[in-house]
Amino acid sequence: MVLLVVMGVSGSGKSTVGSHLATKLGWKFYDADDYHPTENTKKMAQGIPLNDQDRIPWLCKLHDILMREESAGQSVILACSALKKMYRRILVSGGDAVYSKSNQLEEQGDSATGKVLFILLDGSMELIASRLEKRRGHFMAPELLQSQFDTLEPPSAPENFITVSLEKSVSEIVSEIEKSLHLEKCFSRAVSELNAH
Numbered sequence: 001m002v003l004l005v006v007m008g009v010s011g012s013g014k015s016t017v018g019s020h021l022a023t024k025l026g027w028k029f030y031d032a033d034d035y036h037p038t039e040n041t042k043k044m045a046q047g048i049p050l051n052d053q054d055r056i057p058w059l060c061k062l063h064d065i066l067m068r069e070e071s072a073g074q075s076v077i078l079a080c081s082a083l084k085k086m087y088r089r090i091l092v093s094g095g096d097a098v099y100s101k102s103n104q105l106e107e108q109g110d111s112a113t114g115k116v117l118f119i120l121l122d123g124s125m126e127l128i129a130s131r132l133e134k135r136r137g138h139f140m141a142p143e144l145l146q147s148q149f150d151t152l153e154p155p156s157a158p159e160n161f162i163t164v165s166l167e168k169s170v171s172e173i174v175s176e177i178e179k180s181l182h183l184e185k186c187f188s189r190a191v192s193e194l195n196a197h
């Protein structure tokens with residue numbers, strides 16, 4: 001069972017890549033956009049960036065979804081911006097992570113830390129802006145892209161993550177993620193076998 005979070009700034013391709021990957025793997029897909037309260041979508045549509053107070057209840061709801069799927073033994077893919085380290089800790093460990101020191105959960109070896117794999121879709125603001133210009137019918141104001149990059153804290157050790165360039169086709173990105181998942185699975189199996197002896 002795997003819990004994947006496809007993360008990145010607005011327009012990086014989280015919904016597109018996440019849904020294609022879920023279809024290819026036959027896993028459930030959740031789009032975090034569907035769980036923003038109206039107040040959040042209204043703010044973003046007006047070009048007002050969200051703040052921690054706007055995002056924390058939303059992230060707690062998404063954590064509950066991940067834990068529900070984990071309890072059901074169901075692999076799942078969540079498309080979610082997850083811009084800050086604190087936000088990713090909330091997705092992994094729930095609301096208590098708001099009050100934990102920066103690496104406390106990782107230092108304690110929080111059991112859920114290893115269960116969630118973050119996949120950062122990484123690329124230039126120019127390319128993402130060009131894609132947002134072409135996107136139609138989405139509530140997110142394209143002018144918010146700068147604030148997204150200003151807020152982004154890219155994942156780093158000891159977080160469980162991989163980085164994939166968004167400057168490829170959707171199918172190439174999906175294939176690259178599948179290969180990484182396969183390698184991760186082989187590695188985990190090898191470690192379990194070593195530990196068993």
Ligand SMILES: Nc1ncnc2c1ncn2[C@@H]1O[C@H](COP(=O)(O)OP(=O)(O)OP(=O)(O)O)[C@@H](O)[C@H]1O
Nearest residue numbers: 009010011012013014015016131135140168169170
């Ligand atoms: N690899 C890609 N190549 C070309 N176009 C892409 C790629 N990935 C996404 N797109 C296009 O870029 C736009 C943004 O993609 P998408 O809506 O999936 O991003 P997002 O990160 O989910 O954005 P938001 O967080 O605002 O919902 C869409 O029009 C999508 O069709």
Ligand SMILES: O=C(O)[C@H](O)[C@@H](O)[C@H](O)[C@H](O)CO
Nearest residue numbers: 009010011033050081082140
């Ligand atoms: O954390 C945030 O600021 C939001 O989640 C954005 O990153 C998303 O792109 C928004 O949901 C639009 O889809």
